[in-house]
Amino acid sequence: MTRLVLILCLLLTSAAAGAAGAQERNRTLVTALSSDMVSIQSNFTGTDIAIFGQASDIQRQPNAPGGYDLVIVVEGPPQDITTRRKGRFLGVWVNREAERFQDVPSFYAVASTGPIGDLADRSLLDELGIGLNHINLAVSGSSNVALADRDDFRKAFVRLRQEMGLYSEKTSSIEFLTETMFRTTIPLPANIPVGTYKVKSSLFHQGELLSQTQQSLAVAKIGFEQITFELAQDFPLFYGLLAVSLAIFTGWLAGVIFKKD
Amino acid sequence: MARIIGPEAISCSLFRRNPVQLYLPIAEIPVNIFVIFGMGGAVGFLSGLFGIGGGFLLTPLLIFSGIPPAVSVATVTTQVVASSASAVVSYWRRKAIDLKLATVLLAGGVLGSLIGVILFQVLESVGQLDVVISLSYVTFLGAIGGLMLFESVRAIRRRKLGTAPKARKPGQHNWIHGLPLKMRFRRSKLYVSVIPVVGLGAIIGFLGTILGIGGGFMMVPALIYLLRVPTGIVIGTSLFQILFTMAAATIFHAMGTKTVDIVLAITLMVGGVIGAQFGARMGQNLRGDQLRLLLALLVLGVGMRFAVDLLLVPDDLYSIAIRKGAGA
Numbered sequence: 001m002t003r004l005v006l007i008l009c010l011l012l013t014s015a016a017a018g019a020a021g022a023q024e025r026n027r028t029l030v031t032a033l034s035s036d037m038v039s040i041q042s043n044f045t046g047t048d049i050a051i052f053g054q055a056s057d058i059q060r061q062p063n064a065p066g067g068y069d070l071v072i073v074v075e076g077p078p079q080d081i082t083t084r085r086k087g088r089f090l091g092v093w094v095n096r097e098a099e100r101f102q103d104v105p106s107f108y109a110v111a112s113t114g115p116i117g118d119l120a121d122r123s124l125l126d127e128l129g130i131g132l133n134h135i136n137l138a139v140s141g142s143s144n145v146a147l148a149d150r151d152d153f154r155k156a157f158v159r160l161r162q163e164m165g166l167y168s169e170k171t172s173s174i175e176f177l178t179e180t181m182f183r184t185t186i187p188l189p190a191n192i193p194v195g196t197y198k199v200k201s202s203l204f205h206q207g208e209l210l211s212q213t214q215q216s217l218a219v220a221k222i223g224f225e226q227i228t229f230e231l232a233q234d235f236p237l238f239y240g241l242l243a244v245s246l247a248i249f250t251g252w253l254a255g256v257i258f259k260k261d
Numbered sequence: 262m263a264r265i266i267g268p269e270a271i272s273c274s275l276f277r278r279n280p281v282q283l284y285l286p287i288a289e290i291p292v293n294i295f296v297i298f299g300m301g302g303a304v305g306f307l308s309g310l311f312g313i314g315g316g317f318l319l320t321p322l323l324i325f326s327g328i329p330p331a332v333s334v335a336t337v338t339t340q341v342v343a344s345s346a347s348a349v350v351s352y353w354r355r356k357a358i359d360l361k362l363a364t365v366l367l368a369g370g371v372l373g374s375l376i377g378v379i380l381f382q383v384l385e386s387v388g389q390l391d392v393v394i395s396l397s398y399v400t401f402l403g404a405i406g407g408l409m410l411f412e413s414v415r416a417i418r419r420r421k422l423g424t425a426p427k428a429r430k431p432g433q434h435n436w437i438h439g440l441p442l443k444m445r446f447r448r449s450k451l452y453v454s455v456i457p458v459v460g461l462g463a464i465i466g467f468l469g470t471i472l473g474i475g476g477g478f479m480m481v482p483a484l485i486y487l488l489r490v491p492t493g494i495v496i497g498t499s500l501f502q503i504l505f506t507m508a509a510a511t512i513f514h515a516m517g518t519k520t521v522d523i524v525l526a527i528t529l530m531v532g533g534v535i536g537a538q539f540g541a542r543m544g545q546n547l548r549g550d551q552l553r554l555l556l557a558l559l560v561l562g563v564g565m566r567f568a569v570d571l572l573l574v575p576d577d578l579y580s581i582a583i584r585k586g587a588g589a
Contacts, residue, residue: 240514
């Protein structure tokens with residue numbers, strides 16, 4: 001039902017956009033999210049976000065050379081992440097080398113109509129940051145990793161993020177409902193970080209970027225989870241005292257309830 | 262009839278339809294509430310059975326089940342507060358606590374705990390926290406477990422042979438009694454230097470904060486063998502000191518590492534205090550030396566588990582840690 005309403009809305013907006021004039025190329029792509037807010041509560045175990053859209057004035061020819069390609073990237077707020085590699089030291093496995101990746105996306109999911117490599121040139125994909133092989137993974141200046149090993153760290157980083165469900169690349173996961181209307185679902189796992197996410201959709205034609213749209217998606221803890229988290233962050237002394245009082249109360253209560261009969 | 266559609270079938274279908282997942286606000290992962298509750302209960306049972314805090318079992322269990330080590334350690338300090346609080350109440354009623362001795366131990370404990378939290382943060386930032394936790398577990402559990410095993414086997418043998426242990430001569434002294442700054446502890450009938458007392462408190466507080474353990478299994482033998490505290494007062498005093506040292510550790514962790522997960526702590530506490538009651542009842546039917554033998558094997562087992570992880574080639578050589586930004 002909500003999907004139907006969404007599609008109707010989209011049709012209306014795209015119609016309005018078309019009426020406004022075709023002189024603006026940006027208008028060829030319109031997208032919308034199934035929800036612009038993901039709330040994390042005590043029963044949160046992950047969710048899906050659906051992205052709907054319409055690419056007007058295109059003649060879609062699936063897999064045909066010279067056709068149109070569509071790619072959608074969902075990107076989480078930036079993080080600094082250290083990747084470490086274990087090595088044997090005195091017979092024990094300990095972390096040895098470390099590489100710090102700066103301002104990398106905390107979440108990164110790509111959905112597309114075809115293989116990422118076929119969309120455009122390497123340089124354009126690198127510039128736009130589209131595809132797991134093209135994300136900008138800047139490293140900090142100080143690092144004890146040998147130059148020859150840098151690529152291993154980069155690969156390990158992406159692999160570990162993929163295993164956690166935080167990075168993904170799904171080609172051919174955009175489904176066309178009509179000739180021009182499309183839809184895709186991006187799963188958001190339970191361990192997603194909170195913050196503002198960017199949803200970028202790009203339309204390519206023969207390796208050339210035709211138009212791009214961007215929406216934002218808020219992921220936030222709400223209710224009890226939010227209060228607890230903020231208390232722990234902003235009033236740590238009070239939070240600690242609260243934890244201790246709760247523990248002492250629980251212990252005392254148990255002592256009273258289970259008093260030797 | 263009742264058996265066919267018994268609790269098993271009901272819980273099973275309940276589980277499938279609605280797996281009871283609980284999102285932990287600080288650890289930022291969902292966990293199965295029954296699994297956590299069960300862990301708390303099982304460790305509580307063992308702690309009631311053996312008369313121990315159980316932190317050294319609970320922290321590893323949480324780490325092995327996928328809770329981040331920093332959250333596991335900090336949250337177990339809170340759980341230890343709850344489990345020792347219920348025991349302290351009963352020792353308090355029996356007046357089996359040397360308050361003066363406990364206070365001096367506690368002064369050392371708070372100091373040790375503070376140093377522990379600072380070191381914890383430093384180790385975490387250089388990526389060596391996990392290996393230090395593992396190595397410490399191997400060392401301490403190996404040493405204590407080995408000693409306990411040796412002692413309990415000897416006690417069982419002695420009981421079978423029917424020979425009485427050599428009675429300790431009154432007024433026997435060791436090097437500790439030669440230290441300066443002596444203080445009189447009336448309740449324990451002791452006149453000793455405060456240096457070893459504060460030092461002992463500090464070591465236990467330090468290890469407790471780093472490892473997420475109460476340290477009763479180290480404190481009790483130290484009080485008996487090193488300071489010669491009468492056995493009737495040892496457990497109450499040790500528990501009292503652990504209660505307040507771990508309360509301080511919880512607050513230091515909350516302010517420093519910010520990894521105390523209150524939701525996880527409450528789930529563990531409730532499971533723990535219930536399990537402890539059943540354990541305590543069962544423990545009354547077992548002999549002391551048999552209990553100590555079982556406990557020694559348990560302690561050694563946990564230590565071995567850490568040792569295996571340190572020595573075997575890890576499944577994955579790489580690991581990642583968030584340093585800054587969302588979720589750091």
